[in-house]
Amino acid sequence: MKGLLIALLMVGLPAFLNSLQPEAHEASDTARVVLAIHGGAGTISRDRMTPEREQRYRAVLREALEAGYQVLQEGGTSLDAVVAAIRVLEDSPLFNAGRGAVLTNEGTAELDASIMDGRTLQAGAVAGVKTVKNPILLARQVMEASPHVMLVGRGAETFAQEQGLEQVPNEYFILPHRREQLRRMRERGMGAVPELKEHTYGTVGAVALDRYGNLAAGTSTGGIMGKRFGRVGDSPIIGAGTYADNAACAISATGQGEYFIRAAIAHEIVALMKYAGLTVEQAAAAAIHGTLTRMGGRGGVIALDRNGRLAMVFNTPGMYRGYVDEHGHITIQIYRD
Amino acid sequence: MKGLLIALLMVGLPAFLNSLQPEAHEASDTARVVLAIHGGAGTISRDRMTPEREQRYRAVLREALEAGYQVLQEGGTSLDAVVAAIRVLEDSPLFNAGRGAVLTNEGTAELDASIMDGRTLQAGAVAGVKTVKNPILLARQVMEASPHVMLVGRGAETFAQEQGLEQVPNEYFILPHRREQLRRMRERGMGAVPELKEHTYGTVGAVALDRYGNLAAGTSTGGIMGKRFGRVGDSPIIGAGTYADNAACAISATGQGEYFIRAAIAHEIVALMKYAGLTVEQAAAAAIHGTLTRMGGRGGVIALDRNGRLAMVFNTPGMYRGYVDEHGHITIQIYRD
Numbered sequence: 001m002k003g004l005l006i007a008l009l010m011v012g013l014p015a016f017l018n019s020l021q022p023e024a025h026e027a028s029d030t031a032r033v034v035l036a037i038h039g040g041a042g043t044i045s046r047d048r049m050t051p052e053r054e055q056r057y058r059a060v061l062r063e064a065l066e067a068g069y070q071v072l073q074e075g076g077t078s079l080d081a082v083v084a085a086i087r088v089l090e091d092s093p094l095f096n097a098g099r100g101a102v103l104t105n106e107g108t109a110e111l112d113a114s115i116m117d118g119r120t121l122q123a124g125a126v127a128g129v130k131t132v133k134n135p136i137l138l139a140r141q142v143m144e145a146s147p148h149v150m151l152v153g154r155g156a157e158t159f160a161q162e163q164g165l166e167q168v169p170n171e172y173f174i175l176p177h178r179r180e181q182l183r184r185m186r187e188r189g190m191g192a193v194p195e196l197k198e199h200t201y202g203t204v205g206a207v208a209l210d211r212y213g214n215l216a217a218g219t220s221t222g223g224i225m226g227k228r229f230g231r232v233g234d235s236p237i238i239g240a241g242t243y244a245d246n247a248a249c250a251i252s253a254t255g256q257g258e259y260f261i262r263a264a265i266a267h268e269i270v271a272l273m274k275y276a277g278l279t280v281e282q283a284a285a286a287a288i289h290g291t292l293t294r295m296g297g298r299g300g301v302i303a304l305d306r307n308g309r310l311a312m313v314f315n316t317p318g319m320y321r322g323y324v325d326e327h328g329h330i331t332i333q334i335y336r337d
Numbered sequence: 338m339k340g341l342l343i344a345l346l347m348v349g350l351p352a353f354l355n356s357l358q359p360e361a362h363e364a365s366d367t368a369r370v371v372l373a374i375h376g377g378a379g380t381i382s383r384d385r386m387t388p389e390r391e392q393r394y395r396a397v398l399r400e401a402l403e404a405g406y407q408v409l410q411e412g413g414t415s416l417d418a419v420v421a422a423i424r425v426l427e428d429s430p431l432f433n434a435g436r437g438a439v440l441t442n443e444g445t446a447e448l449d450a451s452i453m454d455g456r457t458l459q460a461g462a463v464a465g466v467k468t469v470k471n472p473i474l475l476a477r478q479v480m481e482a483s484p485h486v487m488l489v490g491r492g493a494e495t496f497a498q499e500q501g502l503e504q505v506p507n508e509y510f511i512l513p514h515r516r517e518q519l520r521r522m523r524e525r526g527m528g529a530v531p532e533l534k535e536h537t538y539g540t541v542g543a544v545a546l547d548r549y550g551n552l553a554a555g556t557s558t559g560g561i562m563g564k565r566f567g568r569v570g571d572s573p574i575i576g577a578g579t580y581a582d583n584a585a586c587a588i589s590a591t592g593q594g595e596y597f598i599r600a601a602i603a604h605e606i607v608a609l610m611k612y613a614g615l616t617v618e619q620a621a622a623a624a625i626h627g628t629l630t631r632m633g634g635r636g637g638v639i640a641l642d643r644n645g646r647l648a649m650v651f652n653t654p655g656m657y658r659g660y661v662d663e664h665g666h667i668t669i670q671i672y673r674d
Contacts, residue, residue, distance in 0.1 A: 121599045121632065127569075128489060148568045149595045152465060153490045155567025230492025231485045232464075239576040239601035258486045262458045264576035267601040271608030295458065 031325035032308020034209050035068045037061060037085050039095045039320030040202025041254045041300035044334060054334065057094055061322045061332050064088035068208060069324045078208035078216035078250070079117055079140070086113075086136040086218050089204035093175050095320075096202040098134060101173050101222025103182045109173035111222055112236040113139040118215030118244035118306075125236040128153040133166040136220045139236070141165060149238060153230075173222070185226045202320075203235050205242070205252025207304040215306060217242050217250035217266075224257070233257025239267035246306055248273040249280045255292075255299010255316070263291045269303055280304070284311035369645020371546050372405045373660035374398060374422050376432045377539025378591045378637035381655030381671060391671065394431055398659045398669050401425035405545060406661045415545035415553035415587070416454055416477070423450075423473040423555050426541035430512050432657075433539040435471060438510050438559025440519045446510035448559055449573040450476040455552030455581035455643075462573040465490040470503040473557045476573070478502065486575060490567075510559070522563045539657075540572050542579070542589025544641040552643060554579050554587035554603075561594070570594025576604035583643055585610040586617045592629075592636010592653070600628045606640055617641070621648035 039061060068085035072078075090098025101109040113135035114125035124143025127150070132138045141163045142151050151159055160167065203221035210216075219242045221235040234241035234257035241257065243266035244250035251266040260266075265287050272283035284303045292299065293315050300314025302321060312321050314336075322332035376398060405422035409415075427435025438446040450472035451462035461480025464487070469475045478500045479488050488496055497504065540558035547553075556579045558572040571578035571594035578594065580603035581587035588603040597603075602624050609620035621640045629636065630652050637651025639658060649658050651673075659669035 116599075123599050146566070147595065148566070149598045150569040150574075152567040152569055155565060159566045228492060229483070229485065229496045230489040232487040232489055237487075237574060237576070238598050239574070239604055243601070258484065261486045261575050262453075262460050264580070264601060264604040267576055267604050268608065271605065271612055275608055275612035 031327055031329065032209070033304060033310040033323045034072050034308060034326050035065060035081055035085060035206065036302045036304055036310050036312065036323035037064050037068070037089065037204070037206045037321065038252060038254055038300065038302050038312070039089060039204050041298070041314045041316040041319035042202055043316065044318030044320070046335065057320060057334065058332050060088065060092045060094055061320060062330060064206070065322050065324045065330050068206060069328060072208065072210055073328075075211065077212065078210040078214050079115065081208040081210065082115065082206040082216045082218040083136055083140055085206040085208075086204060086220050087134050090134050090136060090220055095204045096222045097204040097220040099173050100175050100178070102225040103174065103178050105182075105226045105228045107179070107182060108170055109222055110227075111135040111173070111220070112232060113218070113220040114236045114238060114242040115139045115143060115218040116216065116238060116242050116244040116250070117143070118217070118246040118250050121245060123149050123238045123242075125150040125238060126152065126156045127232045127236040128230060129156050129160070130170045131157055131167045132160045133168045133172070136218055138165055139218070150236065152232070181225055203241070203254040205254060205302065207244070207250040207252055207302050209250070209304055209306065209308055213246070213306060215244045215246050215250035215304065217244040217252050219252045234260035234265070237261055239264045241266060243267050243270055245270050249283070249303045249305040251301055251303045253299060253301045254319070255314075256297045259292055259295050259297025260299065263287070263295060263297070265292060265301065269301065273305070280309050281311040284313040288313045288315055368662035368664055368666065369546070370641060370647040370660045371409050371645060371663050372402060372418055372422060372543065373639045373641055373647050373649065374401050374405070374426065374541070374543045374658065375589060375591055375637065375639050375649070376426060376541050376657030378635070378651045378653040378656035379539055380653065381657070383672065386671075394657060394671065395669050397425065397429045397431055398657060399667060401543070402659050402661045402667050405543060406665060409545065409547055410665075412548065414549065415547040415551050416452065418545040418547065419452065419543040419553045419555040420473055420477055422543040422545075423541060423557050424471050427471050427473060427557055432541045433559045434541040434557040436510050437512050437515070439562040440511065440515050442519075442563045442565045444516070444519060445507055446559055447564075448472040448510070448557070449569060450555070450557040451573045451575060451579040452476045452480060452555040453553065453575060453579050453581040453587070454480070455554070455583040455587050458582060460486050460575045460579075462487040462575060463489065463493045464569045464573045465567060466493050466497070467507045468494055468504045469497045470505045470509070473555055475502055476555070487573065489569070518562055540578070540591040542591060542639065544581070544587040544589055544639050546587070546641055546643065546645055550583070550643060552581045552583050552587035552641065554581040554589050556589045571597035571602070574598055576601045578603060580604050580607055582607050586620070586640045586642040588638055588640045590636060590638045591656070592651075593634045596629055596632050596634025597636065600624070600632060600634070602629060602638065606638065610642070617646050618648040621650040625650045625652055
């Protein structure tokens with residue numbers, strides 16, 4: 001009897017969830033999505049966005065998608081594609097990852113990143129990195145060249161040196177407008193819980209599906225503006241900001257990291273697909289519009305399943321995002337269109 | 338049709354899983370378990386264990402259970418009970434947490450801990466702490482007195498100072514036999530992936546259910562012997578080493594942390610209960626004997642549901658563990674009896 005009840009609940013749940021996912025992207029039936037990226041979710045207002053500014057964001061998102069797509073076209077793996085796309089976003093000053101990251105209350109950039117391989121469930125993550133040019137490369141190196149999953153702080157830097165990764169002075173990451181943001185934030189007295197504003201949050205991430213049928217996901221961030229106390233958000237937490245499992249989907253998240261950790265959002269989406277039988281769109285919608293929203297958290301995810309079905313779901317006014325399908329067709333979006 | 342298929346799978350799964358859980362503890366029908374603890378899973382061999390040594394372990398496990406049970410008896414919360422029990426284990430030199438922790442390859446103790454409230458899904462975690470006497474207290478302070486979930490390294494110490502937590506020199510944590518272990522490990526050339534031996538791993542943790550019907554979980558560790566590079570294991574990762582959700586159960590894990598992170602073991606158990614309809618025993622068995630074992634990982638979990646049903650599941654020869662039921666009856670076990 002109990003089993004029957006559970007069964008009935010399981011059957012009813014997908015139908016219910018279908019009804020509450022207006023923003024979930026429905027991949028067309030003919031073209032599989034092979035790569036998707038995000039550049040952060042938040043209050044991205046059309047008021048503050050000039051056409052020139054929007055064009056700059058679109059150009060970098062396109063560049064990241066093209067870099068990842070080229071890797072896939074040449075027979076590279078989904079891991080390679082995720083890294084290629086995220087490197088472009090890290091190197092761009094427009095996003096809160098790598099160059100252009102937000103600053104800690106001490107005025108330094110401290111970067112977090114993670115990556116996961118959906119085929120093997122191998123994963124790598126770093127937090128509090130100050131001198132590694134591309135934290136996503138370091139996360140991958142942790143996954144592939146160390147027995148560990150997560151390295152933090154000085155130890156992560158030492159490992160990066162041993163692995164010969166490119167290092168830069170911390171100033172490389174710091175742009176004048178970030179110093180100005182920090183100065184204004186200090187003047188206002190540094191709210192304990194920063195609101196989810198553009199540039200305050202805004203992580204980058206990518207999910208990919210390669211010709212071998214394997215999924216991968218990666219995320220990179222500077223965290224939150226004015227952060228103190230060695231705060232670690234969800235981006236380097238496997239299961240919170242990043243997860244990939246060929247049996248379900250690949251996910252990268254962005255938003256108020258504390259909520260994503262508490263709800264284990266990325267793993268929750270995988271679990272909803274594996275154990276509740278939801279589609280990727282239903283699972284992502286349930287996690288963001290259900291769990292996250294109920295808890296009072298804000299942000300979004302991109303989630304790609306093994307059939308190339310993509311969900312891009314967020315409960316903020318906007319999320320920088322884009323995807324490319326198997327034919328190379330690129331779509332870029334910013335607002336909740 | 339697809340819904341029906343899912344429904345049938347869901348009905349079949351519990352029965353299947355029932356068949357593979359010989360070590361799952363079955364709480365008696367009359368007495369609910371209100372508190373359970375573990376002191377690490379590993380190769381705990383009867384050969385090396387003298388009666389005196391075993392007695393010392395049993396005495397501390399009992400002391401921890403009594404401390405937590407007293408809190409519950411006096412109307413304290415499950416969070417209070419978890420903290421009270423873990424403090425005893427941290428203060429004891431016998432376990433790899435707080436005093437008596439293993440050492441990094443630099444000869445220092447670097448401690449990790451986390452805690453989670455099943456009622457609110459609030460959580461706190463710290464990693465790489467060197468001078469806070471009881472890391473579990475700091476994790477709780479992060480949960481209750483900061484807007485963040487996870488603080489690492491120097492920032493976590495600074496926060497501890499601001500909060501007035503008791504601090505000690507790093508030497509407080511370091512015992513002669515740990516220095517000797519590190520010396521021997523160095524002589525042998527420090528295997529990159531330490532095996533799961535007694536004292537090499539061996540985290541402590543607690544799960545509790547209070548009279549208000551609320552669950553809580555906590556975990557504390559020194560990590561792995563000879564660790565380098567600021568390695569962070571599963572203990573401070575919400576969803577991996579610790580999770581609590583009144584809608585399912587409270588979990589604390591111990592073992593080869595990298596596998597627990599990659600499989601998000603603690604959240605996986607919660608998800609199996611919520612979305613696949615498994616009991617706590619079935620879900621813990623599926624995670625440890627299914628997922629973890631398939632991946633090649635070793636370790637165990639304690640998991641307590643809202644009805645006082647307890648699962649203590651591990652795929653190692655032994656796990657220091659114990660529990661107390663609502664009548665105050667204490668049970669302590671070490672081997673796979």
